[in-house]
Amino acid sequence: MLAEFLQYLFTGITIGATYALVALGFTLIYNASHVINFAQGEFLMIGGMATVSLMGMGLPMPIAIILAVILAGILGVALQRLAIAPARQASVVTLIIITIGASIFIRGVAQLVWGKEYHVMPSFGSDQPVRIGGAVMHSQSIWVLLIASILVVLLVLFFTRTLIGKAILATSMNKDAARLVGIRTQLVLMLAFMLSALIGSMAGIAVAPITFTSYDIGIMLGLKGFVAAAMGGLGSGVGAVVGGITLGIVEAMTAGYISSDYKDAVAFSMILLVLFFMPRGMFGSRVVERV
Amino acid sequence: MSALIEVTGLDKAFGGVNAVEGLSFSVNAGQVYSVIGPNGAGKTTLFNLITGIYTPTKGEIKLRGESVVGLEPNQLAERGMCRTFQNLQICMNMTALENVMLGRHLQLKSNFLSTLFRLPSMLRDEAACRERAIELMEFVGCGQYVNTEASAMSYGALKRLEIARALAADPKVILLDEPAAGLNGTETAALEDLIRKVAQQGITVVLVEHDMKLVMGISDYLLVLNYGRKLAEGTPEQIRNNPDVIAAYLGG
Amino acid sequence: MLNSLFQSRQFGLLVLALIIIVLPFGLQNDFHYDIAIQMGLIAATVVGLNLLVGFAGQISLGHAAFFGVGAYMSAILTGTYGWSPIPVLLFAAVVVGIIAFVVGRPILRLKGHYLSMATLAVGFIIYIIINNERRITGGPDGISVPSLSIFGAELNVFNDYQILGMTLSGTFLWYVLAGVLLLLAVWIAQNIIDSPIGRALRSVHGSEVAARVVGVDTARFKSLVFVISAVYASIMGSFYAHYTGFITPQIASFEHSIVLITMVVLGGMASTLGVILGVVVLKLLPQVLADFQELEMMMFGLILMLTMIFMPKGLLPTLQGLARKYLRKKPEEGV
Amino acid sequence: MSKKIFRRAGFLAATLAAGIFATSVQASDPIKIGSFLSATGPASFLGDPELKTLEMYVEKINADGGVLGRQLQLIHYDDAGDASQARNFASRLVRNDRVDIIIGGSTTGTTMSAAPLIEQARTPFISLAGAIVITEPVKPWVFKTPQSDRMAAERVLGDMQSRGITKVGLISDTGGFGSSGRTQTLEVAANYGIEILADETYGPSDTDMTAQLTRIRNAGVEAVFNFGFGQGPALVTRNYAQLGIDLPFYQSHGVASDRFLELAGTAAEGLRLPASPLLVPDSLDDADPQKAVVQNYKAEYEARWNTQVSTFGAYAYDGLMLAVMAIEQAGSTDREAVRSALENIQGYVGVTGIYNLSPEDHMGLTADSFRILEVKDGQWNLID
Numbered sequence A: 001m002l003a004e005f006l007q008y009l010f011t012g013i014t015i016g017a018t019y020a021l022v023a024l025g026f027t028l029i030y031n032a033s034h035v036i037n038f039a040q041g042e043f044l045m046i047g048g049m050a051t052v053s054l055m056g057m058g059l060p061m062p063i064a065i066i067l068a069v070i071l072a073g074i075l076g077v078a079l080q081r082l083a084i085a086p087a088r089q090a091s092v093v094t095l096i097i098i099t100i101g102a103s104i105f106i107r108g109v110a111q112l113v114w115g116k117e118y119h120v121m122p123s124f125g126s127d128q129p130v131r132i133g134g135a136v137m138h139s140q141s142i143w144v145l146l147i148a149s150i151l152v153v154l155l156v157l158f159f160t161r162t163l164i165g166k167a168i169l170a171t172s173m174n175k176d177a178a179r180l181v182g183i184r185t186q187l188v189l190m191l192a193f194m195l196s197a198l199i200g201s202m203a204g205i206a207v208a209p210i211t212f213t214s215y216d217i218g219i220m221l222g223l224k225g226f227v228a229a230a231m232g233g234l235g236s237g238v239g240a241v242v243g244g245i246t247l248g249i250v251e252a253m254t255a256g257y258i259s260s261d262y263k264d265a266v267a268f269s270m271i272l273l274v275l276f277f278m279p280r281g282m283f284g285s286r287v288v289e290r291v
Numbered sequence B: 001m002s003a004l005i006e007v008t009g010l011d012k013a014f015g016g017v018n019a020v021e022g023l024s025f026s027v028n029a030g031q032v033y034s035v036i037g038p039n040g041a042g043k044t045t046l047f048n049l050i051t052g053i054y055t056p057t058k059g060e061i062k063l064r065g066e067s068v069v070g071l072e073p074n075q076l077a078e079r080g081m082c083r084t085f086q087n088l089q090i091c092m093n094m095t096a097l098e099n100v101m102l103g104r105h106l107q108l109k110s111n112f113l114s115t116l117f118r119l120p121s122m123l124r125d126e127a128a129c130r131e132r133a134i135e136l137m138e139f140v141g142c143g144q145y146v147n148t149e150a151s152a153m154s155y156g157a158l159k160r161l162e163i164a165r166a167l168a169a170d171p172k173v174i175l176l177d178e179p180a181a182g183l184n185g186t187e188t189a190a191l192e193d194l195i196r197k198v199a200q201q202g203i204t205v206v207l208v209e210h211d212m213k214l215v216m217g218i219s220d221y222l223l224v225l226n227y228g229r230k231l232a233e234g235t236p237e238q239i240r241n242n243p244d245v246i247a248a249y250l251g252g
Numbered sequence C: 001m002l003n004s005l006f007q008s009r010q011f012g013l014l015v016l017a018l019i020i021i022v023l024p025f026g027l028q029n030d031f032h033y034d035i036a037i038q039m040g041l042i043a044a045t046v047v048g049l050n051l052l053v054g055f056a057g058q059i060s061l062g063h064a065a066f067f068g069v070g071a072y073m074s075a076i077l078t079g080t081y082g083w084s085p086i087p088v089l090l091f092a093a094v095v096v097g098i099i100a101f102v103v104g105r106p107i108l109r110l111k112g113h114y115l116s117m118a119t120l121a122v123g124f125i126i127y128i129i130i131n132n133e134r135r136i137t138g139g140p141d142g143i144s145v146p147s148l149s150i151f152g153a154e155l156n157v158f159n160d161y162q163i164l165g166m167t168l169s170g171t172f173l174w175y176v177l178a179g180v181l182l183l184l185a186v187w188i189a190q191n192i193i194d195s196p197i198g199r200a201l202r203s204v205h206g207s208e209v210a211a212r213v214v215g216v217d218t219a220r221f222k223s224l225v226f227v228i229s230a231v232y233a234s235i236m237g238s239f240y241a242h243y244t245g246f247i248t249p250q251i252a253s254f255e256h257s258i259v260l261i262t263m264v265v266l267g268g269m270a271s272t273l274g275v276i277l278g279v280v281v282l283k284l285l286p287q288v289l290a291d292f293q294e295l296e297m298m299m300f301g302l303i304l305m306l307t308m309i310f311m312p313k314g315l316l317p318t319l320q321g322l323a324r325k326y327l328r329k330k331p332e333e334g335v
Numbered sequence D: 001m002s003k004k005i006f007r008r009a010g011f012l013a014a015t016l017a018a019g020i021f022a023t024s025v026q027a028s029d030p031i032k033i034g035s036f037l038s039a040t041g042p043a044s045f046l047g048d049p050e051l052k053t054l055e056m057y058v059e060k061i062n063a064d065g066g067v068l069g070r071q072l073q074l075i076h077y078d079d080a081g082d083a084s085q086a087r088n089f090a091s092r093l094v095r096n097d098r099v100d101i102i103i104g105g106s107t108t109g110t111t112m113s114a115a116p117l118i119e120q121a122r123t124p125f126i127s128l129a130g131a132i133v134i135t136e137p138v139k140p141w142v143f144k145t146p147q148s149d150r151m152a153a154e155r156v157l158g159d160m161q162s163r164g165i166t167k168v169g170l171i172s173d174t175g176g177f178g179s180s181g182r183t184q185t186l187e188v189a190a191n192y193g194i195e196i197l198a199d200e201t202y203g204p205s206d207t208d209m210t211a212q213l214t215r216i217r218n219a220g221v222e223a224v225f226n227f228g229f230g231q232g233p234a235l236v237t238r239n240y241a242q243l244g245i246d247l248p249f250y251q252s253h254g255v256a257s258d259r260f261l262e263l264a265g266t267a268a269e270g271l272r273l274p275a276s277p278l279l280v281p282d283s284l285d286d287a288d289p290q291k292a293v294v295q296n297y298k299a300e301y302e303a304r305w306n307t308q309v310s311t312f313g314a315y316a317y318d319g320l321m322l323a324v325m326a327i328e329q330a331g332s333t334d335r336e337a338v339r340s341a342l343e344n345i346q347g348y349v350g351v352t353g354i355y356n357l358s359p360e361d362h363m364g365l366t367a368d369s370f371r372i373l374e375v376k377d378g379q380w381n382l383i384d
Helices: A002-033 A040-056 A061-087 A092-114 A139-161 A163-173 A175-180 A185-211 A218-232 A237-258 A263-277 B043-050 B073-078 B096-103 B112-116 B120-139 B155-168 B185-200 B212-218 B236-240 B243-251 C002-007 C009-025 C030-055 C063-080 C085-107 C112-132 C170-193 C196-206 C208-213 C218-244 C254-267 C272-310 C315-327 D002-022 D044-063 D083-096 D108-120 D149-162 D176-192 D210-217 D232-242 D258-268 D290-305 D311-330 D335-342
Strands: A130-132 A135-137 B005-014 B017-027 B032-036 B058-063 B081-083 B173-177 B204-208 B221-226 B229-234 C148-150 C153-155 C160-163 C166-169 D031-037 D072-078 D101-104 D125-127 D142-144 D167-173 D195-202 D223-227 D249-251 D272-275 D371-376 D379-382
Touching (some): A002 A040, A002 A135, A002 A163, A002 A218, A040 A061, A040 A185, A040 A218, A061 A092, A092 A218, A092 C272, A130 A139, A135 A139, A139 A163, A139 A185, A139 A237, A163 A175, A185 A218, A218 A237, A218 A263, A218 C112, A237 D210, A263 C085, B005 B043, B017 B043, B032 B212, B043 B204, B073 B081, B081 B155, B096 B120, B096 B155, B096 C196, B112 B120, B112 C170, B120 B155, B120 C196, B155 B173, B185 B212, B212 B236, B221 B243, B229 B243, C009 C030, C009 C170, C030 C063, C030 C170, C030 C196, C030 C218, C030 C272, C063 C085, C063 C218, C085 C112, C148 C218, C153 C170, C160 C170, C166 C170, C170 C196, C170 C218, C170 C272, C208 C218, C254 C272, C272 D083, D031 D044, D072 D083, D083 D101, D101 D108, D108 D125, D108 D176, D125 D311, D149 D176, D149 D223, D149 D249, D149 D371, D167 D210, D167 D232, D176 D223, D195 D210, D210 D232, D223 D232, D258 D379, D290 D311, D311 D335
Parallel strands (some): B032 B221, B081 B173, D031 D072, D031 D101, D167 D195, D167 D223, D249 D272
Antiparallel strands (some): B005 B017, B005 B058, C148 C153, C160 C166
């Protein structure tokens, strides 16, 4: 009984950690620009696919990973400069469509360059599963959790301890005021997209040994990440992490105890329930209507 | 006759900070009643509480003897209360005239079927509504903007347009939140005239305003707020001579 | 002058009717008719969605689900249970209306991205049910739908009909039907927009708080327009199902919802003729890009992205703006 | 700036118009083979090898002089796995391009949504999708080359029966392939004295199935059967090994490719599945009539595309060869003649199996055409 529960829990936490990382990417961009970036999933895809293809060229794994992350970062900056910045006046829906267009475009290019097949990426460490209390966990899952935790800590430090991090936060709160005190908001926005891309690609690389990777892996992961971010409360880092982990655990528990047919449906119902009682997600800012 | 608006023991806290605290006052029908006070005194918060945009933490608000705490703004509109905003709330996706016609929303009884098929009854109502809206635009001095997109109008014109919209609802009481803010001398003078004309029609006017000359000129009664509390109330004459008010304004 | 001509209600309807009448002279074969008919049906759906998204400013990322429920109810009730298509279509519209009302009330309190999320979730749940309940819906492999019959007369795409001494193909009659449906959809949508109800809806978009203080029960109007647009989708979903004769859960999917809202935004939010243009472009694009094979996806994404970046207001409003600038040099008076 | 946008819009409109109308120009000479496949999208690992196969063999046949002295012209559209798109492209093929025969429909959904239109246009249609509903009941103009999913289920259950297994756990994906396979398996299990004790599913893009597998393990089963395609079954296989489940494990023909072995790695060791002989061309008995055909196709495909051959491409190979055979026998592209020639083809030795079609059977394969393979030392091994 306990072993079973633990198994579902581990499964949920592993999936959830991935969702959390994607959600963090959403949060970063949302915070700086109030844009929901539907191309977020493509950063994961770029991370995984670029690493695999660079390794295929004979590069050692660590170098391949670094190059892949840099590539994703450049892509993030390009996305902001070429697609988001020129459309500053556009409405929320228009921006959504632009990022969807961007994600289709990136996927289209990836398919041309890397083909349509799924690819295997070796685990970072051993391939032996880890056993805890009768349940097993992929050893790569430990890596995923580790990387997720480190990234979260780094992000917290970045936002609370560095000037540039504080600048991003200030821009998110009031763009005009930030500009008045001398923050170059365009630079801040670029930085937010870059950071988001870096986190996304690292998440993509970390999970690739578990999930495989292909040109279209970003669609579903991106969507689930958005769900997690909204559940946690857009703009809240804690919310993104809690939202992601909760979503993962709910999915695994539903598949284990209720019905695997309806695990996604249960997850989506739960979001509706959360939003019903907390219209700004679990940790979203309680903004007072100002008129 | 009892007061039109009666507020007793009103509190509003935002995250532990009291924006309005222990406030009681009443507005009599037919008055021009002004709320003044330094920035951050809680004037706009008070308006938002009275018009149902915020819910009070504590206290009672009565409109014509009926408790209205917890009612939605649209329910208050049904009871004859309408307002304007310090930061303009104009529908920029419509023409000026449509904005004013929107104000007559409650006066239109067209049902869904007559809308779907454009039945004559609905067209008649619309024509009457349009006529009244044009009248009101002329009344507030926006007559030349009838077919202009709201987004193409000047700030001062939009301020007056908002008053026309509020009047279109045939209110018993109208709350104006800093109507003179951002207006030049001539515009302010015109506004003063307009407020007088509105009051002459028997509509109670509640005003939040910084322009002391305007306030002292047209108000029947004043309420002075400071840090969310009542500092003083009385006729313009009494307020002008109140030492606390003088201290707050000079020291603040 | 030109401005009022563009915005006059009769003008738009007239242009549309003219296009629908003239178009057959350019359609060379049944495939062209096929695409045109689908454009008509989808356009009518999108005109309804535009009431919600374009005019009332409420985002829906799950609208295809309503389209799907209408389509599937028609497929199942006429196919499996042998009911008559038109009553089923109306019944489905009522059911979808009720569903939209029940879900709409709580989720329409949400704002911005949270509303998108909630509509996405509702859409996904409906899609998952359709996909999973294989015994009823046929599951992911889809279900076939009987042809439409009106008062006992079957309208089959594949038959020929004698009407007033002329032989007309079923496809042509479907074209006429789709054209009439689209005109009707536009007429009703314009009636709604150009009325106190429409004003209230637009005020929800323009300034919700202003709408509330003048007495607009915004919650009621949001849920009203949500229901209206869902009913539009349901009815057109039913017709679409009868027309194509076979449907799969994909028509209720998130992807399809995205396609629908993209049509609205691409064509021009709050422009009834604009969103129809959006449908035409997005329906033609895959056919045109089909020749590019591998490049198709990349080009589609690029076109979508560039159009929205350079024409954030959508195709038609941007083109209208340009036309106005060309035709009238003087700036508008009274500005 | 605005001028530029105008010009661009004009160009776009012109392109749109040209794209739609240009294809209606008729050339009478070549034999037109129409095709709509899921070359991209979630079913691309079906559509992609199918398209590659069609392209290379049309080229090859044309180089060898064509059919009836006429060249073949392949007109292909990518439906990206979307049934509505498939229907529209089928419409375009029969009504606009007026093709002589259609080979395509990678999935059951795309096939079924296109079928009514093609039937009506009285154009022979050879589908490459699996579900039994495509050819049962028989539709006059619709044929298919893959074995039905029911046959796969029967082969697997038969093999389980021979090993004395009676309690089985089923896990399938919620996409068309898995969902249809699941239904068939549940329907025929009793015929083999087998009870399905657990019936779990996963979404096509799920990344972890340990929860479902844990549930199956706890149901007290003696073997597990996974019906699905794509990367899902590889993940199931990995999760299966990771959980240390030590029961016989079966996959469907949906993963019958070397790619699957790469993805699943050592976790695939010991699992069995029904597959075409294509995966084990060299283990076939020399007397086996399929041996040469299979070896040939594999060699040619791999040489041309520099990538591993897949079972799904073979469906397209057999489809094309059947089409060519029928046209040759009919002596023309007269549609009715081709159709009737198709349904009378006997003893065609294909890569997938030996086809004996008839007016009652528009597929023409038996369950025996599936071989049972087992993974040993990372290689496919012929068991039965």
